[in-house]
Amino acid sequence: MANFAKSRVPRFSAEVHQNPCLPEGGREMHAVVTVTATGGGTTGGRPLPEAGSGGPEAGVVIMLDCSGSMDHPPAKLRGAREATAAALDTVRDGVGFAVVAGTHRAVEVYPGGGRLAVAGAATRTQAKAALRALTAGGGTAIGGWLRLAGRLLSSAGTGIRHAILLTDGRNEHESPRELRAALDACAGSFTCDVRGVGTDWEVKEVTGIASALLGTADIVADPANLTADFTRMMRAAMGKAVADVGLRLWTPLGAETVFVRQVAPTVEDLTGRRRESGPRSADYPTGSWGDESRDYHLCLRVPAAGIGREMLAGRITLVLSTPDGDPAQPPPRPLTQALVRALWTDDVAASTAIDPRVAHYTGQAELAQAIQQGLNARKSGDTADATAKLGRAVQLAGTSGNEEAAKLLAKVVDVVDTATGTVRLKAKVAEADEMTLETRSTKTVRMKK
Incomplete structure (x- = not known):
């Protein structure tokens, strides 16, 4: 396959x-x-001979938050279902896959039986039918979702083992220690991209999960954008060799x-x-x-x-x-x-003399740290420290050519002078803008030639 x-x-x-x-x-x-x-x-989906009877040698698992908050507004769960269906259309034939519904417990939506389905026209149709039956209700215990994904992906042998996790809230139905134990158990067994939909989730929680499992983290503030994001993630996963x-x-x-x-x-x-x-x-x-x-x-x-x-x-x-x-x-x-x-x-x-690349990436690491420290100071009410740190971030983004970081920072501060890092904190900042800056703070740019 x-x-x-x-x-x-x-x-x-x-x-x-x-x-x-x-x-x-x-x-x-x-x-x-x-x-x-x-x-x-x-292989681009071109059929290959069966590798044996042990099941697919690679697999993906999509974990969807189905807690009660996903129905407020209903567009979140609807967007999650549609995004998952689009992602399944991107999975190559022969790759193992499964869908998990996550609440205060983890449930196999498809195919069930503690195994992965093998991607093909029939299994995709069946999985989409199972998706349409999903409803929202219950709490959030992400560690359990991850442990189930790990068990399912263990049947994928030694090939690529990848997961996508979507949540809209905080991990309120298990302790931080339980989540940490689950991450420790899963680390090295599969990679995981994590997305937060809306603005009611915790940035450090989502980025911490992605970091532990060597995946990406991002915000999808508008559920209407989930399909495009899920499709991009799955295409990237399909490109892993x-x-x-x-x-x-x-x-x-x-x-x-x-x-x-x-x-x-x-x-x-x-x-x-x-x-x-x-x-x-x-x-x-x-x-x-x-x-x-x-x-x-x-x-x-x-x-x-x-x-x-x-x-x-x-x-x-x-x-x-x-x-x-x-x-x-x-x-x-x-x-x-x-x-x-x-x-x-x-x-x-x-x-x-300092090597130019060493200097560039030292600055990029400082930029990420300055953003995170500045936002933490802003949340705690320390406006002087927040202004200083975010001003330094603006200065570093400008000197390194990190235009994306500069655009995100400009939604949180009024930039007076980029070269000196002189800024004023905005009186009102949209929660989605602040969360986007924090979530994407670690993204870097390569040194321009």
Whole structure:
């Protein structure tokens, strides 16, 4: 059957951007690694021979909030049903899929029986009929939805395992600890894009779920826009060709890793997700890949050395990981490699220069932080700090060419001078505008050539 697992593994390449020069005794080395995957390709729905009787080797699960609030207004649930039907039309033939209704409990809407259906004309028609019967009622316990999705996707073998989660409210019917436990249980087993519809949900909750499961997060303030958004998400999922790719970082004796961050297309701190993979090496998860490019910012602390000395500060290898460390699976397969160097010099100009990409992404990470801190200060009533932080965000958005962030900031503050970051807080801000700025604060732009 046609599925993600039958796609070609993309060709990966990695390019390091850094200034390798350090002053005498210098220890901290920054580098941006651009990883690009090309030529993965997909089967495009063309039937392939059966892979065996174990079920589809890849799958997607759509989780729909069906709590009572989804009927206020009714356009939310209606939009969710229509969006899911459109997303199912985008699923390629042969891919496993399921639909889950989420309230204070998780229910399999289709196909039922704790399994995935195999996408085809008949199963899509049946799933759409099941969608039409959905009604709103009950509470919200997202951890249970995720655990059910994880069980369903476990039947998808070792291929791409992806989910879409839609909610319109806060996770009020389970504790934060229960949600955290569910995220910990699901992390690494599937990726998940999360969307909040309307404005009654919690941004940090939605973005936290997406972050833990290496997916995207966004707001869909108007339910009428759900169909277009679901279709885009599913098309992106269908473009994934390989899952479980890890960034393996080796450092020499005496060196340490200060941080590892994804910095494009979004800022995502991977430092705390480190998993030891050998002597002086660790793996950081990057999720599923199609034809795409991402940037990672590394900060390494190396042993101090004298003028003229040179050393390998770090070795980055992209590896196709073994899911959950399953010893029955083949060992991780290297996909590409790049090196970070350190060279000690007494040339002051050389040792104090900052690589342009390192500088750009340092600014983008600061931009995301300034937006989040500014909005938090605004909510707490600290207008002075909010003005200062959001002003700095406006300044950073302007200097880096992040036009999207600049447009969103202009809905929250009146910009007096972009160059100096001089702004005034708006007296009234639409809730959707504030939530959009917060939700999209981590989206970055690449450095212009």
